[in-house]
Amino acid sequence: MTDPVVVVDQVHKSFGGHRVLTGVTLSVTAGETVAILGRSGTGKSVLLKTIIALLDPDRGSVQVFGKNLHALDEDGRRKARAGIGYVFQGAALFDSLTVLENVGFAMYQQRRPEAEIRTEVMKRLEMVGLADAIDKVPSELSGGMQKRVGLARAIIGEPKLILYDEPTTGLDPLTTDVINRIILRLRRKLGVTSIVVTHDIKSAFTIADRIIMLEQGLIVAEGTPDDIQASGNLWVRNFITGHSPEIDTNGSRARIPAILVDPPVE
Numbered sequence: 001m002t003d004p005v006v007v008v009d010q011v012h013k014s015f016g017g018h019r020v021l022t023g024v025t026l027s028v029t030a031g032e033t034v035a036i037l038g039r040s041g042t043g044k045s046v047l048l049k050t051i052i053a054l055l056d057p058d059r060g061s062v063q064v065f066g067k068n069l070h071a072l073d074e075d076g077r078r079k080a081r082a083g084i085g086y087v088f089q090g091a092a093l094f095d096s097l098t099v100l101e102n103v104g105f106a107m108y109q110q111r112r113p114e115a116e117i118r119t120e121v122m123k124r125l126e127m128v129g130l131a132d133a134i135d136k137v138p139s140e141l142s143g144g145m146q147k148r149v150g151l152a153r154a155i156i157g158e159p160k161l162i163l164y165d166e167p168t169t170g171l172d173p174l175t176t177d178v179i180n181r182i183i184l185r186l187r188r189k190l191g192v193t194s195i196v197v198t199h200d201i202k203s204a205f206t207i208a209d210r211i212i213m214l215e216q217g218l219i220v221a222e223g224t225p226d227d228i229q230a231s232g233n234l235w236v237r238n239f240i241t242g243h244s245p246e247i248d249t250n251g252s253r254a255r256i257p258a259i260l261v262d263p264p265v266e
C-alpha cells in the first residue's frame with residue numbers, strides 16, 4: 001500500500017462567520033485521480049487553496065507528501081509548492097508577460113538558460129495545442145486559450161501532484177477532450193496524482209478513479225464513477241442529472257437539498 005499523497009483531516013474554514021468548509025476529510029493515494037464535484041460556492045476552490053496552503057484552515061490539518069505545509073513559513077511553503085502543479089480557476093496569467101514568460105516563470109526565477117526554457121515551454125504548449133502562441137501576450141488570446149496556458153504553466157516543473165480548479169469550464173467540447181486526455185496521459189505516463197475540481201460531470205466520469213461530492217462544506221458522497229452512477233442518493237442523482245431540487249413542481253423555491261436527510265452513499 002503506498003502512502004497517501006494528500007491527507008485532509010477534519011478541515012474547517014470560515015470567512016468572517018461564513019462557514020465554508022465544515023469538517024472535510026479525504027485522502028488521495030499516489031497515482032490516483034480524484035474528481036471533486038459540487039455546486040457553485042460550496043467550497044471547492046477554498047479546499048484546493050487550503051491543500052496548497054494559499055489558505056490556512058481554522059481547524060483540522062492537511063498533509064501533502066507527508067508534510068504539513070501550514071506549519072511552514074512563506075518561504076518553506078513556496079519551496080514545497082515547487083513539486084505541486086496548480087491550475088487556477090481563472091487562468092491567473094501575468095498580463096504584461098508573454099506566454100513564454102508566463103509558462104516558464106518558475107524556470108526564469110531559477111535563472112535557467114533561455115534556450116532551455118524555450119524548449120521546455122514549447123513542449124508544454126504543444127501538449128495543449130498552443131505552440132503558435134509562445135510569443136503572444138494574454139490579451140491576444142481567448143479565454144479558453146488562456147486557460148490552456150495556465151495548464152501548461154502548471155505542468156512545466158513536472159509536478160508529482162496537480163490540483164486542477166475547473167480545467168475545462170468554458171472550453172468547447174473538443175478542447176475539453178484534449179484537456180481530459182492530458183490529465184489521463186500525465187497519470188498513465190508519469191504516475192501523477194491529481195485532484196480535479198470540475199462542474200463537468202462527463203469529464204469527471206472520464207478521468208476519475210474516484211469522485212467526491214461536496215455540498216455545503218461537507219463531503220456528501222464518495223465512490224468510483226460506477227458507484228456514483230448507480231447511487232440511489234437523491235442529491236447525487238439530482239446533481240448528475242442536472243435536476244434542481246430547490247425548485248418544486250409548482251416552480252416555487254423549496255428548502256435546500258434533501259441531502260442532509262438523505263444519507264450519503266458509503
Ligand SMILES: Nc1ncnc2c1ncn2[C@@H]1O[C@H](COP(=O)(O)OP(=O)(O)OP(=O)(O)O)[C@@H](O)[C@H]1O
Nearest residue numbers: 015018020038039040041042043044045046047089
Ligand atoms: N478569500 C475569501 N474571503 C472571503 N470569502 C471567501 C474567500 N474565498 C472564498 N470565499 C467564500 O467561500 C465560499 C466558497 O467559495 P469557493 O470559491 O470555494 O466556491 P466554489 O465551490 O469553488 O464555487 P465555484 O464552483 O463557483 O467556483 C463562497 O461563498 C465565497 O464567497
Ligand SMILES: [Mg+2]
Nearest residue numbers: 044045089165
Ligand atoms: Mg471554484
